[in-house]
Amino acid sequence: MLEPEYQGRQRKDLAQALRDLRQASGLSGQRLAVRCNMSQAKISRIETGKTLPTVIDVERILSGLGVPQEISRDLVALARTANVGYTAWRTYARLGLYQKQAELQALENSSRRMFHFLPAIPTGLLHVPAYATRTLERTLPTAPARDVARAVRARMERQAVLDDRSRHFTFLMTEQAVRWQRASLPVMADQAAHMAEVAEKPNVEIAIIPHSAQVPATPLNIFVIYDDRLVTIELFSGEVVLRDPQDVRYHRDLFDLFLSHALRGADATAFLRRCAAEFMQQRG
Structure with missing residues (x-):
């Protein structure tokens, strides 16, 4: 589970999931950034996979989006794994x-x-x-x-x-x-x-x-x-x-x-x- 190809896929899946959740919520990157106390540029880098978010980053984004707990739990677990190389x-x-x-x-x-x-x-x-x-x-x-x-x-x-x-x-x-x-x-x-x-x-x-x-x-x-x-x-x-x-x-x-x-x-x-x-x- 720790091979580079698997890690790369996890990071892409995490970025895609966060982007899809934001778009489904109807929030712009700017509005989400304000809710999470992050910069819009950081939100963009996370959603495009250019920046690997920490577990804390993911928790803040999910909280800002009001994501249900059962979905949040899975994405936080994915973030923990993605942060291991x-x-x-x-x-x-x-x-x-x-x-x-x-x-x-x-x-x-x-x-x-x-x-x-x-x-x-x-x-x-x-x-x-x-x-x-x-x-x-x-x-x-x-x-x-x-x-x-x-x-x-x-x-x-x-x-x-x-x-x-x-x-x-x-x-x-x-x-x-x-x-x-x-x-x-x-x-x-x-x-x-x-x-x-x-x-x-x-x-x-x-x-x-x-x-x-x-x-x-x-x-x-x-x-x-x-x-x-x-x-x-x-x-x-x-x-x-x-x-x-x-x-x-x-x-x-x-x-x-x-x-x-x-x-x-x-x-x-x-x-x-x-x-x-x-x-x-x-x-x-």
């Missing part, structure tokens, strides 16, 4: 993994406040090149071939956004994410030391949930919140995008819950430096 990793591999890096860069350059929840692995914004290479290589023989070197270069270029002090980043990791040995011990040591250095940037916070913390929630997925606009969630097979404000708020509340059990500031930086030293010692 899914892309399989095999699609990015086919197009080129560097394309995914470009997409992420565009998201980061259009956002002011970003919250990364990282229970399994540090995000690409924190990678050293050798670690990035290991994370982008194929892990299964059935996975599509990929241009790893180009994707790594694109990932490194993305990291320039961390020096833009008008943007703020909170990276919340579990101890598992820091210690999981995805690469050789020297690379793991470099990776941990690099994260400790990045944590010194004034617009960056890195927080760590230690194994010893008792946390009343389970870290199921990596997710990233971009302002109050959307949430991306990583799965083994692909990525889900949620745009419903209620979903964004839920993930922000979840993030804050996990953050309340984390090491922060100097404590988190010291933890990362200890991990780097331990990886070096294990190398022998």
